[in-house]
Amino acid sequence: MFSCESAKSLRLKNEVHANIGGGRDNIIRYNILYNATGVGLDVDGRGLQAKFLDQLEANLNRMPYTDALWSSRYPLLAAMAKNNKTHGAPEGNQIYSNIYYTANNTGFLNYHGAINLTQYFNVYNNKQALRKSDFADPDDNNFQLQGDIKSWADRNQFEEPVPFNKVGPRSKPGPSYLQK
Incomplete structure (x- = not known):
């Protein structure tokens, strides 16, 4: 993942809800991560390892x-590639204000691999x-949240998920002339 955002979603019963596989500038926020069978989030720094860096490059x-189109849309990508010191590092990732629940205590975040990645992930x-x-x-x-978790959500401006029976269009679909 490079420069991707996961926000305000509900993830249910996956082995891993999200994986940042050595990517940069990813944001995972305001999600409910419910009952992962493995770890909730898995992150790694594969670009820091020589055996992967050559292929990534x-x-x-x-x-x-x-070129002009790419560098205007992804200016950080062009700058990163020129920086030999950090070009393989998974910098700029943010993981915050998520609610997670696991019945089997699998945990919230796994730094995958032997590298200590805490410096690259703002959690x-x-x-x-x-x-x-x-x-x-x-x-x-x-x-819908209740109890202590609801109080936490209210204090942190965490928007509750749309109730399942309310999912769908917010207004009548179709051309406005048919809605009279």
Whole structure:
């Protein structure tokens, strides 16, 4: 992932809800990560390892990332490739203000591999829901927050998920002349 945002979503019963596989400038915020069978989020720094860096550089060099179109849309990519000191590092990633729940205590975040990656991932203000009852009725896909987790969400401007029975268009679909 490079410069991707995951926000205000609900992720259910995945092995891993999200993986930042050595990417940069990714933001994971305001999500409910519910009951991962593995770890909730998995991150790594594969570009820091020589065995992967050559292939990553070869893939990058096949792309016209320095031409006007690409460099105007992805200016950080062109700058990163010129910086030999950090060009393989997974910099600028942010993981904050998420709510997570795991029945089997698999955990929230795994730094995958042997490299200590904490310097590349700004991780803060994530909240663990301790009980299934912190959600209205997860067995019926109702993840409205309640109790202590609701209080935390209110203090942190965490928008609750849209109730399952309210998912859909917010106004009548179709051309306006048909809605009279």
